[in-house]
């Protein structure tokens with residue numbers, strides 16, 4: 136708990152107003168995550184895309200009474216927020232960092248700081264798992280390792296903790312200097328050095344140097360000396376170290392050999408002059424490297440060998456993925472089986488609270504582990520969190536949470552997952568948003584299965600982190616006052632409209648656009664409140680359009696006449712005028728203008744919110760001249776329009792390709808489409824985007840066929856030699872194009888490319904898996920990061936847009952984030 140005076144002295148803020156003493160418990164940097172206004176201090180941070188100061192009125196109304204701001208006129212602030220304690224600082228983020236550094240300085244416990252290109256989060260979670268029997272660990276939630284995430288992580292430090300484990304990630308020089316005093320590690324781990332964030336640094340050497348700044352005061356730095364660049368840099372700076380190596384026998388921990396045995400890796404190593412062997416419960420390279428860092432820490436702590444083996448055996452993969460998916464009876468599941476500690480629970484509850492669908496919010500929660508708090512206090516905290524996030528129904532599973540049932544009104548308890556499943560009645564759940572949050576030992580994946588709709592083996596996985604990455608990539612190209620409309624037509628290019636729209640609403644884009652009224656209605660019914668433009672509203676849908684506050688695109692005179700005829704008198708209504716500048720699809724031409732103006736003048740209740748046009752060839756450089764011509768026509772037509780109507784109209788013409796190619800013509804708004812979904816239409820900046828969708832299916836059966844046999848309809852697949860084939864559960868009815876038949880298409884199975892053999896059937900197709908280890912049930916990637924839409928589209932002479940939007944709605948969508 137922190138007083139306002141302490142806040143002032145640690146942040147070096149200027150007091151604008153002090154009303155009354157208010158203890159501070161929670162640090163709030165995102166207005167959307169407010170759950171406990173009393174006891175929260177809000178740091179208004181100016182980000183690239185957002186400015187925290189915009190949310191002050193709202194937060195004040197919600198009861199927040201402590202603010203750290205970097206803008207505002209003192210008298211004005213006092214007038215607006217008479218009941219709030221207010222500090223002004225030069226930079227709110229730096230103020231937050233200073234506060235966290237001060238908080239860290241109150242504790243003399245050992246702290247492990249982790250950086251490196253990959254594996255930070257896993258190594259952090261594993262060390263925490265490995266040491267949780269001896270220590271009360273506090274650690275970064277998920278991968279909170281940024282300039283903002285680190286101070287928030289360290290703020291969790293409490294007097295009862297005996298060990299801190301925090302990760303730090305940087306993307307440019309100067310950042311680690313700020314994180315070091317906040318984490319102040321006594322031990323360090325440098326996991327590895329790879330290509331991540333290379334673009335932010337002048338060289339790989341510079342990146343290593345910057346990252347090493349985290350470790351300037353450590354007693355010992357743990358790292359693999361086989362990263363030569365890293366090794367030389369550590370030696371040059373004479374940082375105390377504990378090295379491990381497969382190459383250098385003089386390392387503290389020398390790995391003589393690693394061999395795979397079933398699902399385990401046998402490690403023979405030399406430590407302190409003694410040769411030993413151990414088994415790791417993993418076989419993939421990355422996990423083995425991560426586990427060897429952990430082994431180094433355990434050896435350093437002098438744990439006996441048998442104990443080390445015992446603990447390593449219990450190590451399990453960290454489920455980093457949080458999935459969202461539809462479930463039985465109109466329910467919606469948030470499946471988060473990432474370890475169940477307090478910080479993780481808070482993050483998951485925030486996410487649940489931000490789901491705008493109607494329906495009650497239910498939480499299925501296991502015992503909360505690794506909190507370091509006495510049980511009674513822990514479950515009191517959990518009860519507070521549950522209440523603050525407006526969870527209407529709690530189902531507690533586990534012996535400990537059941538013991539504290541009296542703290543939770545309106546809740547049911549079961550001592551085990553099995554008990555819950557025995558009593559499970561699907562009809563008791565209807566139209567609810569259900570958060571399933573359990574520590575791994577509780578095996579909540581069985582609960583998730585029970586709730587899931589019957590899945591046929593094909594799913595489209597949508598990576599929400601990648602969507603946000605792509606959104607921000609395009610946003611970074613926009614001028615500060617250019618608005619952003621995002622196209623979510625055609626089920627958000629096949630990705631799932633409501634979920635994508637919800638994410639966009641959360642990230643505060645300005646407008647959404649859909650093709651048809653029904654698509655807009657579906658968004659409204661799921662709680663989307665952003666303005667929505669409908670590009671092709673039919674006259675019979677006008678009543679619905681108004682009922683759901685959707686804004687029509689108007690492209691023709693007759694259409695506008697029908698629309699005004701349907702309006703109630705004197706109620707104002709927004710429309711968007713489409714101009715045809717050369718695409719010759721929809722839109723007014725100059726010759727229509729006089730009649731258009733006359734009609735608009737007679738109906739002043741109709742307000743032109745925006746006017747726009749569409750480029751016919753923005754993706755191809757050969758059409759640059761034509762695009763320029765369209766742009767100049769549009770500018771001139773839009774100006775005429777604005778002059779005649781005598782009010783300001785939002786003007787927009789750029790689609791995704793246009794944003795890349797003609798950044799100087801952003802005008803008032805741009806319309807982002809395919810780029811959000813990971814395809815850069817001009818091709819020149821594809822590398823900067825992240826693939827969003829992965830279409831996956833499974834192997835149904837594996838067959839051996841003889842030379843001369845044929846496969847599938849019309850006997851088109853012919854075995855020129857003996858072959859092995861696999862039948863996979865996707866066909867043209869799922870959206871797998873029939874043009875992929877007979878070797879044109881390929882899929883990925885166990886990392887290998889396998890060509891389609893024969894014709895694609897309605898619900899299945901066959902692939903040639905000769906020489907590839909394949910079993911029924913194996914996963915098949917149809918497209919994804921390693922088999923791109925761009926490549927597949929080329930193979931059948933189409934464009935990625937078509938492949939994406941063709942994925943049938945019967946294919947289940949799973950949304951995930953890491």
Ligand SMILES: *Cc1c(COP(=O)(O)O)cnc(C)c1O
Pocket residue numbers: 622670749789790791792806807808809810816
């Ligand atoms: C679909 C669409 C867009 C988006 O185009 P992308 O090439 O996907 O960026 C923009 N404007 C209009 C009118 C559209 O129909």
